[in-house]
Amino acid sequence: MAGPLEGLRIIEMCALGPVPLAGQLMADLGADVTVIDRRNTSADPTQVNRRNKRSVVFDLKSPQGLGNAKHLIDSADILLEGFRPGVMERIGLGPDTLHVTNPGLIYGRMTGWGQTGPLSHTAGHDINYLAITGALHAIGRENQPPVPPLNLVADYGGGAMFLIFGVMSALYERQRSGLGQVVDAAMIEGVPAMMGLIQEMFARGEWQQTRESNPLDGGAPFYRCYETLDGKYLSVGAIEPQFFKCFVELAGLPQSDIDIQNNQQHWADMCERYAAHFKTRTREEWQNIFDGSDACVAPVLNFNEAAEHEHNTRRGVFISPDGVLQTSVVPKFSRSHPAPVRQPEGAGESTVALSAKPAEGA
Numbered sequence: 001m002a003g004p005l006e007g008l009r010i011i012e013m014c015a016l017g018p019v020p021l022a023g024q025l026m027a028d029l030g031a032d033v034t035v036i037d038r039r040n041t042s043a044d045p046t047q048v049n050r051r052n053k054r055s056v057v058f059d060l061k062s063p064q065g066l067g068n069a070k071h072l073i074d075s076a077d078i079l080l081e082g083f084r085p086g087v088m089e090r091i092g093l094g095p096d097t098l099h100v101t102n103p104g105l106i107y108g109r110m111t112g113w114g115q116t117g118p119l120s121h122t123a124g125h126d127i128n129y130l131a132i133t134g135a136l137h138a139i140g141r142e143n144q145p146p147v148p149p150l151n152l153v154a155d156y157g158g159g160a161m162f163l164i165f166g167v168m169s170a171l172y173e174r175q176r177s178g179l180g181q182v183v184d185a186a187m188i189e190g191v192p193a194m195m196g197l198i199q200e201m202f203a204r205g206e207w208q209q210t211r212e213s214n215p216l217d218g219g220a221p222f223y224r225c226y227e228t229l230d231g232k233y234l235s236v237g238a239i240e241p242q243f244f245k246c247f248v249e250l251a252g253l254p255q256s257d258i259d260i261q262n263n264q265q266h267w268a269d270m271c272e273r274y275a276a277h278f279k280t281r282t283r284e285e286w287q288n289i290f291d292g293s294d295a296c297v298a299p300v301l302n303f304n305e306a307a308e309h310e311h312n313t314r315r316g317v318f319i320s321p322d323g324v325l326q327t328s329v330v331p332k333f334s335r336s337h338p339a340p341v342r343q344p345e346g347a348g349e350s351t352v353a354l355s356a357k358p359a360e361g362a
Contacts, residue, residue, distance in 0.1 A: 001338065001339045002030055002336060002338070002339075003028070003030025003031075003329075003336055004333055005026055005029040005030040006030035006031070008031040008032065008077050008078070008171075009031070009075060009076045009077050009078070010026060010027075010031050010032065010034070010076060010077065010079075010080065011033075011034055011036060011072055011078070011080070012033055012034065012035045012081075013035075013081040013082070013083070013088070013093075014038055014347075015080075017082070017155045017160075018159030018163060019080050019082040019163070021049050021155075022080060022110070022160040022164050022167075023053060023080055024048070024049045024050070024051060024053070025160070025330075026164065027051070027052035027053050028052055028338060030336075030338050033052065033053040033054070034053065034054045034055070034354060035053050035056070036056055036057075036058055036060075036069055037055050037057045038057065038347075039347065039348070040347055040348035041347040041348070042346045043343070043345055043346035043349070044346075045322040045324050045343055048326045050344035050345070051341050051342060051343060052342045053344070053345065054349070054350040054354065055346065055347045055348055056348060056351040056354050056355070058351070058355075060091050060092070066092050066093075069093060070093070070098070071355075071356035073098055073102060073105065076102070076105060077105070077171065078105070078108060080108045080163065080167070081109055081110070082110040082111065084111065084120075085111065085116075085121060095107040095182045099180060102180070104174055104180045105180040106167045106180045106181065107180065107181070107182045108163055108166060108167040109182060109183060110159060110160075110163045110185050111184075111186055112124045112154070112159075112187045112188065113129070113186060114188065115184045125151070126148070126153070126154040126187070129154040129158070129187040129191065130149075130153055130158075130191060131146075132188060133158075133188055133191040133195075134195075135153060137211075138211065138214075138217055139211070139217065140211050140212075141211060141212055141218070142210060142213065154187040154188075157190065158187040158188075158189070158191035158192075158194060162187075162189075162190035163185040167183050169183075170183050213264075219264075219267060220267055221236075221267055222236060222239060222244050222261060223238075223239060226278035226279075227278065227279060228278055228281060228282055228283040228286060229279055229283075229285075230282040230283060230284075232282070232283035232299070232300065233299070234283060234286055234287075234299060235297065235298050235299070236274075236295075236296065237296040237297075237298075238296040238297070239296070242294070243296045244258065244261050246293055246294045246295045247295040250289055250290055250295050250297075251274075251277065251289070251290075251295070252277075253277065287299055304325075306318070307320070316328050321341060326341075
């Protein structure tokens with residue numbers, strides 16, 4: 001069994017958030033990913049982002065440890081790091097140094113603020129990066145504080161996904177030039193890059209800056225969540241007219257609502273009526289009504305329920321090695337078939353095997 005990235009060698013500097021996810025996703029697809037860790041630890045099966053990777057522990061402040069790290073990086077295709085600007089240079093592993101002995105190295109740098117700019121050396125987290133892009137301002141209830149969408153949007157959407165996109169693009173370019181390069185992936189740039197549709201609507205005057213006033217922010221009665229009789233929730237995403245018509249008919253709502261779907265003057269009243277209507281049945285009863293239809297209605301499931309949902313089980317979306325619920329290898333390929341998930345190593349478990357061997361007579 002071989003994944004599409006088999007043969008790709010990646011070194012990942014120990015980090016939090018987007019870098020480990022980027023490394024895991026590429027390791028899942030067959031890349032040989034080795035993490036340079038700071039200290040030895042026991043294997044922990046709950047560390048999902050460390051699956052399918054190897055780990056070494058080197059003291060980068062010592063000549064031997066730094067030499068071992070350079071030895072590994074010299075044979076790598078990609079290096080991933082998530083330190084503040086200048087840290088890798090101070091360690092002695094900056095791109096200028098590494099490109100001398102490995103000119104084809106793709107050097108992936110992941111930060112929130114980017115490698116340059118007035119905030120580049122300051123601390124921050126997903127919520128901060130999301131805040132200054134304008135995205136956070138648009139998420140949440142009207143007249144209430146914005147709601148952080150976990151750390152999915154900046155760390156992983158604008159971070160890990162663009163880091164992978166960047167290093168794989170540089171890898172493709174290397175086929176022509178034969179040279180590596182530095183990829184400066186910044187979350188404050190990845191997030192707005194995902195907002196093209198919203199930017200288009202804003203430019204056309206179709207998006208208001210008040211929360212819950214727009215088609216996709218919970219303001220529309222056809223794109224929001226409703227509580228059911230048993231205190232659970234349904235998600236409704238019936239945007240297109242034909243889907244909204246199906247939704248109205250199956251839900252038993254007034255047919256006249258079809259004609260006023262996009263008239264925002266009616267949205268508040270429709271939301272209020274729909275909220276009362278959906279509280280008349282349990283979530284399961286509503287599921288039985290909508291399942292298999294084009295009404296664009298789905299139950300809001302918790303983690304355990306999601307793992308047991310029939311569609312997810314048929315697709316094999318989740319796995320539970322050692323009882324740890326996690327996502328299976330994605331995406332799926334027609335010919336390439338990645339090996340089964342390998343559980344996380346303990347930090348430093350591969351140090352001996354991957355350390356540079358002393359020269360004969362040394």
